[in-house]
Amino acid sequence: MSIEDLQKQLYNKKDSQLADRPNMExxxxxxxxxxxxxxxxxxxxxEPEVNLLQVKRKRLIFRISSVLIAAGLICLxxxxxxxxxxxxxxxxxxLEIFGQERIVSGEEINYVIxxxxxxxxxxxxxxxxxxxxxxxxxxxxxxxxxxxxxxxIKNLGEIKSxxxxxAEFKAKVFxxxxxxxxxxxxxxxxxxxxxxxxxxxxxxxxLIISVxxxxxxxxxxxxxxxxxxxxxxxxxxxxxxEFSDLKIKMNFPEGFAFAASFPSASDDGFWNISRVAxxxxxxxMITGSLSGEQGDEKFFKADLGIEKDNQFIVYAQANDSSxxxxxxxxxxxxxxxxxxxxxxxxxxxxxxxxYRNTTEIPIGFVSLKVKIESQAVDFSSxxxxxxxxxxxxNSVIWNSSENPELKELKGKAEGEFSFSLRLKNQLPIxxxxxxxxxVLTSAxxxxxxxxxELAGTQLRGENKFAVKINSRVVFSMKGYYNDSxxxxxxxxxxxxxxxxxxxxxxxxxxxxxxxxxxEVRASLPSYVQWTGATAPxxxxxxxxxxxxxxxxxxxKLSSATGILLPVKQAAFQISFIPSSSQIGQYAELVKxxxxxxxxxxxxxxxxxxxxxxxTNLPDDPESGGMIx
Numbered sequence: 334m335s336i337e338d339l340q341k342q343l344y345n346k347k348d349s350q351l352a353d354r355p356n357m358e359x360x361x362x363x364x365x366x367x368x369x370x371x372x373x374x375x376x377x378x379x380e381p382e383v384n385l386l387q388v389k390r391k392r393l394i395f396r397i398s399s400v401l402i403a404a405g406l407i408c409l410x411x412x413x414x415x416x417x418x419x420x421x422x423x424x425x426x427x428l429e430i431f432g433q434e435r436i437v438s439g440e441e442i443n444y445v446i447x448x449x450x451x452x453x454x455x456x457x458x459x460x461x462x463x464x465x466x467x468x469x470x471x472x473x474x475x476x477x478x479x480x481x482x483x484x485x486i487k488n489l490g491e492i493k494s495x496x497x498x499x500a501e502f503k504a505k506v507f508x509x510x511x512x513x514x515x516x517x518x519x520x521x522x523x524x525x526x527x528x529x530x531x532x533x534x535x536x537x538x539x540l541i542i543s544v545x546x547x548x549x550x551x552x553x554x555x556x557x558x559x560x561x562x563x564x565x566x567x568x569x570x571x572x573x574x575e576f577s578d579l580k581i582k583m584n585f586p587e588g589f590a591f592a593a594s595f596p597s598a599s600d601d602g603f604w605n606i607s608r609v610a611x612x613x614x615x616x617x618m619i620t621g622s623l624s625g626e627q628g629d630e631k632f633f634k635a636d637l638g639i640e641k642d643n644q645f646i647v648y649a650q651a652n653d654s655s656x657x658x659x660x661x662x663x664x665x666x667x668x669x670x671x672x673x674x675x676x677x678x679x680x681x682x683x684x685x686x687x688y689r690n691t692t693e694i695p696i697g698f699v700s701l702k703v704k705i706e707s708q709a710v711d712f713s714s715x716x717x718x719x720x721x722x723x724x725x726x727n728s729v730i731w732n733s734s735e736n737p738e739l740k741e742l743k744g745k746a747e748g749e750f751s752f753s754l755r756l757k758n759q760l761p762i763x764x765x766x767x768x769x770x771x772v773l774t775s776a777x778x779x780x781x782x783x784x785x786e787l788a789g790t791q792l793r794g795e796n797k798f799a800v801k802i803n804s805r806v807v808f809s810m811k812g813y814y815n816d817s818x819x820x821x822x823x824x825x826x827x828x829x830x831x832x833x834x835x836x837x838x839x840x841x842x843x844x845x846x847x848x849x850x851x852e853v854r855a856s857l858p859s860y861v862q863w864t865g866a867t868a869p870x871x872x873x874x875x876x877x878x879x880x881x882x883x884x885x886x887x888x889k890l891s892s893a894t895g896i897l898l899p900v901k902q903a904a905f906q907i908s909f910i911p912s913s914s915q916i917g918q919y920a921e922l923v924k925x926x927x928x929x930x931x932x933x934x935x936x937x938x939x940x941x942x943x944x945x946x947x948t949n950l951p952d953d954p955e956s957g958g959m960i961x
Contacts, residue, residue, distance in 0.1 A: 450495060
């Protein structure tokens with residue numbers, strides 16, 4: 334065979350042995366796969382138990398997770414179902430009040446309260462409370478006084494889901510025209526399966542468009558200060574209804590002195606009107622006097638209503654006023670010391686009485702009288718220039734016979750008179766009510782000749798003036814060696830170098846007025862010591878070590894102390910060791926003591942100082958003396 338044939342056979346023959354040789358790549362890949370398979374097989378053979386445990390664990394975790402997820406879904410679905418079936422919202426509780434909005438005062442109104450449970454749960458222990466305004470009269474006789482006001486209470490028990498109902502209440506409503514009266518209701522309850530309590534509220538108001546009962550004053554526009562006046566209070570029932578058991582309460586202004594009325598008021602200060610028929614009217618006539626400064630506006634007020642359960646329910650009101658003016662004849666009083674408002678016992682008081690014709694018209698035959706009222710005045714001491722004292726009337730009188738200027742007091746003319754009096758040194762105190770004494774003087778300026786131009790006008794001018802009497806306080810400081818209250822020791826009279834103790838007494842007497850804010854203080858010399866012994870027990874007496882001062886805080890002191898009540902006193906003990914330099918002298922034991930307090934009646938600040946206390950002991954002379 335030639336070489337060419339061999340080459341053909343080698344490279345071209347498909348079925349040649351060369352074609353059957355394994356490919357190198359296939360051989361390599363095959364070898365790798367076999368190697369991996371062999372490795373895995375060896376691993377599986379080496380760790381068969383570990384792989385089986387991992388598989389079982391994964392399956393267990395999967396199963397547990399599935400159970401937990403299923404349980405969570407069930408709980409979530411159950412919670413949503415419970416919320417849906419047991420949901421509660423207070424806004425779904427309906428509460429409304431229905432009634433007549435525009436009413437006539439005194440009219441009885443029916444109020445309807447409607448409620449409905451729009452929630453999915455029942456309401457337990459439901460209570461409906463209906464509150465009335467002050468100016469109303471409920472028809473319900475079983476009302477109770479709640480903190481919010483008068484109320485009717487209705488127990489509803491259980492209100493089921495979707496259930497509704499209503500309650501009715503009646504009341505007469507009162508008030509002034511255009512006033513609003515507010516009613517309100519409260520529904521309190523506890524939702525089923527909930528421990529908390531809830532409430533819903535509703536309001537309703539009436540507008541009063543008219544008042545059938547009308548009050549009005551018939552007052553003068555101007556009133557002369559101090560003069561008697563007569564006025565009326567009228568009441569009218571303009572409706573077709575009858576009113577019974579009415580009461581009228583009046584509030585008079587400051588300065589008004591009530592004298593009488595027709596009909597008379599009852600003991601409780603009300604005017605009782607048993608019945609006012611339809612279209613009927615009536616009046617109350619009142620007499621009194623009103624005092625004040627010129628130009629003052631004085632307000633009168635009256636309330637008409639009924640009394641129920643110790644409360645006054647007002648149906649109607651009236652308000653009116655008068656202006657204080659001066660009379661044609663004007664008079665006023667004052668002391669020469671114009672700012673003085675109180676005086677001491679034994680003091681002389683000098684009065685100035687001024688008079689004036691306030692008009693342009695002459696007024697003739699004028700007289701002036703000042704009446705003096707007081708148990709504190711020594712009437713034998715009263716003197717006056719151009720006037721005389723009438724002891725039968727206890728009055729100082731000036732007339733035209735002794736004073737020509739009073740025969741005709743010309744227009745705008747004015748003048749003054751004076752008088753004086755002395756207060757007693759002692760007051761008549763026999764019972765505890767004998768206190769707070771004053772001197773009251775009442776001046777009256779009048780004329781017996783009424784000018785035609787002033788016909789119908791009351792000419793008389795009046796003025797009252799009071800001077801309060803200050804209480805007399807007696808304060809004393811006394812010292813003793815021989816004393817039964819606090820036992821003393823040492824040598825008396827004192828001896829140099831030897832210790833001696835003394836008892837010091839502070840005593841108070843108070844005559845006619847209560848006193849307060851009372852303190853007594855006194856300093857001790859540097860050579861005198863405070864021992865701490867005091868009497869009686871409970872006395873608020875102490876020692877201020879920083880200032881070497883003894884302090885007695887009395888506080889209050891009643892009138893008649895030392896007269897009807899025992900003398901007020903406190904005692905304390907001091908110690909003294911004389912120096913040789915004090916031999917032959919009276920040594921000061923306590924410096925002057927000072928009493929201070931306030932008179933509750935007159936407002937005067939009372940201050941009294943005592944003398945100092947020395948070893949001469951004037952109240953215990955046997956033990957007192959110079960230092961030896």
